[in-house]
Amino acid sequence: MARDTHPKKEVRRAIKELRAAGWAIDVAGGGHTHRWGTAICPHQHPDGSGEATRCVRVIYGTPRNQYDEADRLRRALRKCQQMRTRFEKE
Numbered sequence: 709m710a711r712d713t714h715p716k717k718e719v720r721r722a723i724k725e726l727r728a729a730g731w732a733i734d735v736a737g738g739g740h741t742h743r744w745g746t747a748i749c750p751h752q753h754p755d756g757s758g759e760a761t762r763c764v765r766v767i768y769g770t771p772r773n774q775y776d777e778a779d780r781l782r783r784a785l786r787k788c789q790q791m792r793t794r795f796e797k798e
């Protein structure tokens with residue numbers, strides 16, 4: 709299996725959704741390492757103090773439950789989309 713392919717199927721699906729939304733996937737250890745990589749959103753969210761922040765989520769290579777791990781990544785994606793909607797309205 710390629711280093712940049714996550715070992716868990718459901719997590720691979722979530723990663724695919726993140727990539728489709730423009731997120732960068734920075735593969736650190738890859739494979740079955742604890743810290744598989746990092747997902748970074750493509751947006752600059754204003755944080756209220758004039759600074760811009762990006763959403764960042766660590767992707768674990770050995771999640772206890774691949775569905776929970778996939779949910780966690782999808783929640784990050786939803787939260788990011790909600791932030792965009794909120795700031796774009798202002």
Ligand SMILES: [Zn+2]
Nearest residue numbers: 749751763788
């Ligand atoms: Zn974001």
